Amino acid sequence: MKLFKYSFLSLVLCLAIVSCKKDEPIPTTTVTNDGPTPYVIQIPKFFPTILNIPADNPMTVEGIELGRYLFYDGRLTGKVDTLMSCATCHHIDKSFENGIGYGYGVTGIQTPHVMLPMINLVFNSSGYFWNGKISASNPNEHNRTLEDVVYLGLTAPHELHSDSVSCKNAIQNIPMYPPMFKKAFGSDVVTFKNIAKAIAQFVRTLISADSKFDRYLRGEAQLNASELKGYMIFNTEKGDCFHCHGTVLFTTNQFYNNATDSVFNDPRDRFAITGDPKDHGAYKATTLRNIELTGPYMRDGRFATLDQVINHYSEGLVWSPYVHPLMKKINDGGIQLTPTEKADLKAFLHTLMDSTFITNPAFKNPF
Amino acid sequence: MKNLSIISLFFIGLLFASCDKETPLPDPQPQPSNTGSIVFKFAHNVNGLALVKDSMMYTNTAGNKYEINEIKYFISDVILHNANGTYYSISNTDKHYVDNDIASTLTWNVGDNIPEGSYDSITFTFGITMAKNISNMFVNAPEIYMAWPEPLGGGYHYLMMNGKWEKAVDTINNFNFHIGIGQTYDGLGNIIGFVDNAFKVKLPASAFSISTSQTRVIQIVMNIESWFNSPIVWDFNIQGENIMQSQSAMSDACKNGADAFSIGYIN
Numbered sequence: 001m002k003l004f005k006y007s008f009l010s011l012v013l014c015l016a017i018v019s020c021k022k023d024e025p026i027p028t029t030t031v032t033n034d035g036p037t038p039y040v041i042q043i044p045k046f047f048p049t050i051l052n053i054p055a056d057n058p059m060t061v062e063g064i065e066l067g068r069y070l071f072y073d074g075r076l077t078g079k080v081d082t083l084m085s086c087a088t089c090h091h092i093d094k095s096f097e098n099g100i101g102y103g104y105g106v107t108g109i110q111t112p113h114v115m116l117p118m119i120n121l122v123f124n125s126s127g128y129f130w131n132g133k134i135s136a137s138n139p140n141e142h143n144r145t146l147e148d149v150v151y152l153g154l155t156a157p158h159e160l161h162s163d164s165v166s167c168k169n170a171i172q173n174i175p176m177y178p179p180m181f182k183k184a185f186g187s188d189v190v191t192f193k194n195i196a197k198a199i200a201q202f203v204r205t206l207i208s209a210d211s212k213f214d215r216y217l218r219g220e221a222q223l224n225a226s227e228l229k230g231y232m233i234f235n236t237e238k239g240d241c242f243h244c245h246g247t248v249l250f251t252t253n254q255f256y257n258n259a260t261d262s263v264f265n266d267p268r269d270r271f272a273i274t275g276d277p278k279d280h281g282a283y284k285a286t287t288l289r290n291i292e293l294t295g296p297y298m299r300d301g302r303f304a305t306l307d308q309v310i311n312h313y314s315e316g317l318v319w320s321p322y323v324h325p326l327m328k329k330i331n332d333g334g335i336q337l338t339p340t341e342k343a344d345l346k347a348f349l350h351t352l353m354d355s356t357f358i359t360n361p362a363f364k365n366p367f
Numbered sequence: 368m369k370n371l372s373i374i375s376l377f378f379i380g381l382l383f384a385s386c387d388k389e390t391p392l393p394d395p396q397p398q399p400s401n402t403g404s405i406v407f408k409f410a411h412n413v414n415g416l417a418l419v420k421d422s423m424m425y426t427n428t429a430g431n432k433y434e435i436n437e438i439k440y441f442i443s444d445v446i447l448h449n450a451n452g453t454y455y456s457i458s459n460t461d462k463h464y465v466d467n468d469i470a471s472t473l474t475w476n477v478g479d480n481i482p483e484g485s486y487d488s489i490t491f492t493f494g495i496t497m498a499k500n501i502s503n504m505f506v507n508a509p510e511i512y513m514a515w516p517e518p519l520g521g522g523y524h525y526l527m528m529n530g531k532w533e534k535a536v537d538t539i540n541n542f543n544f545h546i547g548i549g550q551t552y553d554g555l556g557n558i559i560g561f562v563d564n565a566f567k568v569k570l571p572a573s574a575f576s577i578s579t580s581q582t583r584v585i586q587i588v589m590n591i592e593s594w595f596n597s598p599i600v601w602d603f604n605i606q607g608e609n610i611m612q613s614q615s616a617m618s619d620a621c622k623n624g625a626d627a628f629s630i631g632y633i634n
Contacts (some may be wrong), residue, residue, distance in 0.1 A: 046503045048511070108594050125508065170426055235516035237612045242516055243543075278436065325436050325529035325541040328609055 036184055038058035041122060041203075044209035045218075046248045048123045053204060054145050062184040065366075066177075067202030070195055072365045077154070077172060078166030082106045085160075085198065086153060087365065093358050095119050095290035096206060101301035105158040112158065112268055114301040117294050119287060119357070121146065122204040126253040126358045129269045130283045130299045146200040151192070164192035171195060208289050208357040209248070216351070223351060229341070230348025237315070239335055239345055243326045244285040250352060251287040255279065256324035259317035260298060278321040289352045306349055310342050376425065403577040404479035405457075407445075408586040409465045409472070410631055411438055418591060422466070423533060428594035429602035433532040433542070435591060438467040439513060440526040443499065445491040447481065455482055464510050472509070484614055485576040489585070494525025494565035494626060497548060518612060520548030520561040526624075528594070532603050542608040546621065549614035557566075562614055566621050568628050575633045586631030591629035594620060 039059040043049055053059065070076055071090075074083030089103040090096040096118035103111040113130050121128065127135035128149055138144050142151070154160045154167055171177045171190045178188035185194045213231075215221035219253070223231065231240035235246075244256055255270040261281055264271070270282035283299050297303040303312065314337040317323070317330050331334055337345065411418040413425055421433040443462040447455045459478045466472045494500070500522030505511045513523040528544040549562035570587065577583050595601040599619040610616035 046506055048507045050507045067601075232518055235518050237609050240609075242514070246514055247511050253508070254512070319539075321539070323541070325531060326543060327541060328543070331534070331538055331540055 003201055021164060028183035029204070029261075035186075039064055039205075041204070041207070043212075043245040044207065044248070047120075047207075047209065048249075050125060051122050051204075052125045052146070053122065054147065057145075057147060057200060059201050059204060062180070062199040064205055066180045066184045066199035067200065068363075068366050069177075069180070070171070070199050071202050072367060073171075073174075074193075075170055076167055077106070079106070079162060079168030082160075088151075089115060089159070090118055092360075092363055092365070093293070095208075095293045095358060097294040099295065100292060101296045103159065104155065106161040107157065109158040109161075112280070113299040114296065115294075116286065117288055117290065118203055118206050119208050120249055121206065123249055124253045127255075127273075127284070130286075131268055131273050132253075132255055132284055133268075133273055135315070146203055147193075147196040150196040150199045165230075167195060168192045185225075206357075206363060208354045210356040211289060211352045211354040213351040224347070226344045226347040227351050228348075229282050230344035230346065231351075233337070233341055233345045237328070238341070239329050239337070241313075241345075242325070244324075245288050249287055250289050251285055253284060255282040255284055256326065257281040257320070258283075258285070258313075259319070259321045259323045259327045259330060260302070260312070262318050264318045264322065266299075278322060281320065282322070288349060290354055290357065292353055294318055304345050307342070310337070310345055312344060351354045372616070376449055378600050383588050393476075394511055396620040401483045401579045402480045403483055403579060403581040403583065405477045405481050405577070406474040406494065406582060406584045407463075407477060408584060408631070409475070410586055410588045411467055411591060412588055413591045415590075418467070420426070421562055423531065423539075425592070427592065427602075428597075428600050429595070429605075431532050431601075431603050432531055433603075435528065435530040437527065438465075438589075438591070439509075439528075440465050440493070441495050441513065441523060442497045442568075443492045448484045448488045448490065450485065450487045455486075457481075461499070464513070469509060479582075481577055481583075483577055483579045485574070487574050489570045489573040489575075489630075491570075492565050493568050493621075493628075495523060496545065496565045497522070497561070497563035500548065500565070504537040506617070512616040514537070515547040515611070518558065522548055524611075526620075528591070532585060532608075534603070540603070540608055542603055544620065545618050546624075547611060549617050550612060551614065562618075564614075564621050566625060568625060570628055570630055573630050573633075584632075586633075588629050588631040590629070591627075593621050597623065597626075599623055 037060055039053060039061045042060065071086045071293070074085045084106050089098050091098055094117070097115045101114040103115050105111070107328050116130065125136070126132060128146065128234070134143055134145070134149055136144050142148050151164065154162050154164070168190050177190060181190050181194060182188040184198060212221050216223050234241045245251055257280065264280040270279035271277070292306065295304060295306070297306070297309050303309045313334050315333040317327060317334045321332050323330055375584055398454040413456040420435055423432055425434065426432050432574065441462055441464055444613060447457070457477045463475045464472055502514070502517060502521040505523065510523070513527065515522050515524050524545055526546040526549045530542055531539050532542055534540045546564055549564050550558045551560040551562065553559045573583070575583060599622055601619065601623060606619055610620065
C-alpha cells in the first residue's frame with residue numbers, strides 16, 4: 001500500500017513536470033520507492049512550536065533509526081581498541097547523562113565541564129553546551145547545530161578523539177550500514193555529514209513530557225501535600241526558581257550567574273562567548289526535568305546532591321558584581337528556607353522525574 | 368484506498384492549478400485602498416538621555432542609586448483615536464513584546480491597514496488585561512520567559528525590570544521590579560483573589576495623520592525614572608526589591624508607570 005502510494009506520487013510528480021516544463025528533458029529520477037518517510041515530531045501540549053531543526057536535515061523515520069544505531073555503536077570511531085560511542089557517556093537511564101559528573105574521553109582526558117543530559121534539545125534554540133557556544137548566532141559556521149555537536153563529540157580529545165575520515169570509513173565497511181544510509185539519504189556511500197545528520201535526528205526525538213508533574217497538569221495524577229508546597233515554593237517569591245528554570249521545559253535555556261563563586265577564570269563560561277562582562281561566571285540554567293538522575297550538579301559538579309543545591313540557593317549564595325539580578329536576597333545568602341520547606345522543594349523536584357523517557361524502547365540501544 | 372483517491376484528487380487538482388496560467392485564482396482578501404501603515408519603534412531613556420545599562424549611574428527621587436540590567440514588557444490593545452470619537456484598534460497582533468536586549472522587538476510593524484485620516488491620540492494597555500492574559504498562550508521564546516506563575520494569577524509578567532541598587536555603601540542588592548496580575552491574601556497568607564493591574568496609557572502629544580500608502584514611523588519612549596518618581600516616591604527600602612507578591616507595591620508601580628511613556632518622534 002505504501003509502495004503503491006509512493007509510486008503513485010512519483011507518477012503524479014512526473015506528470016506535473018512533463019505537463020508544465022515541456023521544454024526541459026524528463027528527469028530520470030524522481031521520488032523513488034525507497035524515499036525516506038518524513039517523521040513529524042509530536043509536540044507535547046504547551047511545548048514550544050519552534051523546533052531547532054536545520055532546513056537541510058529534515059527528520060525521517062529512516063534517518064532517526066540510523067542515528068540510533070550510530071549513537072550506540074562502539075565502532076563509530078574507527079578505532080578497534082576503543083569501542084567508545086556517544087552512549088559510553090550519554091546513558092539512557094541517566095537521562096542521557098552519565099550520572100557521575102565529568103566524562104572521560106578515549107584517552108582518559110577529563111571533559112572540561114560535567115555532562116549535560118540530552119533531553120528536549122529540539123526545543124532549545126538559544127544554544128547547546130553549558131555556555132551556549134553552539135548556536136545559530138555563532139560566527140563560526142561549524143558551531144551552530146546539533147550536527148556540529150556530533151562532529152565535536154567525535155573529534156574532541158576529551159571525547160571520542162577520532163576524525164571524520166576514520167569514522168566514515170569504519171561505518172562504510174560495516175555491512176549493515178550502507179543499505180541504511182541508502183534508505184535514509186538515498187546513497188549507500190557513507191559521508192561524515194550524513195553520519196552527523198542521522199545522529200542529530202535521533203537526538204532530536206529525545207523528548208520528555210511524561211513526568212508525574214506533567215501527568216498532574218493533565219489531570220491524570222495528584223501531587224501530595226509536600227509536593228504541592230514545593231510547587232508553590234518553586235513558583236513564588238519564596239523560592240523563585242521559576243524565573244530561570246520555568247516553563248514546561250523547566251529551563252529558559254538562558255544564561256545566568258547564579259552566585260556560586262567570587263572569582264571567575266573559567267575559559268568556558270558565557271563571557272567567553274559574548275564578551276559581555278555581565279556574563280562572567282554565567283552558565284545555562286539547565287533543565288530540572290529528571291534532575292534526580294543527573295547529579296552531581298552545576299557545570300563543575302560541585303554539589304553531589306539536590307539537598308546541597310537547595311542549601312546553596314537557601315543560604316549559600318556568594319556575592320559578586322556579576323550575580324544575575326534574578327538571584328534574590330543575595331546579601332542574606334539566599335532565600336532562607338526552613339528544613340521543611342527544603343524537603344518540600346525537593347519533593348517537588350522529584351515529580352519532574354520521567355521514567356517513561358528513560359525506558360522508551362525507541363531510545364534504547366538497538367544492538 | 369479511500370485515502371488514495373483523496374490524494375489523487377488533491378494532486379490532480381494541484382496539477383491543474385499549477386499549470387492553468389490563464390485563469391489565476393482570485394485574490395482572497397482584496398486590500399482596502401485608502402489605508403497607510405504604521406511602524407512603532409521602542410526606546411528607553413532616563414530623564415531624556417538614552418539608557419545606559421549595567422552601570423550604577425542613576426539616582427532616583429528617593430535617593431536610591433540604581434542600575435538597570437534588563438527591561439522586558441508587553442503592551443497591548445493599541446488604539447488610534449479620531450477627533451470625532453471614532454477609533455481604530457490595531458488588531459492584527461493585539462499584544463507586543465518589547466525586550467531591550469532583543470533588537471527585533473524594538474520595531475513593531477503593525478501593518479498596512481490603518482485607515483487614512485487624522486488621529487487625535489494613541490492609547491494602549493500596559494501589560495495585558497486579565498481576560499486576555501491567558502497562561503500558555505505563548506509557547507515560544509522570548510515571550511514564554513515572561514510567564515507569571517499560575518499560583519500568583521497566571522498569564523504573563525507585564526513588566527520585568529531587573530537591576531541592582533546600592534542599599535548602603537558596599538551593599539549592592541538586586542531588584543526585580545516585576546508587575547503582573549496581583550493577589551489578595553487572607554490573614555494567614557493564603558491567596559484569596561486576584562487583581563488586574565494592567566493599565567491604560569494615553570500617549571501625550573500623539574496626534575498624527577496618515578494618508579493612503581503612507582508609512583508613519585512612531586517612536587514610543589519609556590522613561591525609566593518615571594517608574595520611581597511620581598506620584599509615589601519609590602524607595603526600594605519601602606516598596607521593596609521583589610514586588611510580584613506585593614499588591615500595594617505593584618499598585619504604586621502602576622500609578623507611577625502611567626506617565627512613563629511619551630512620543631519620541633512621528634516620522
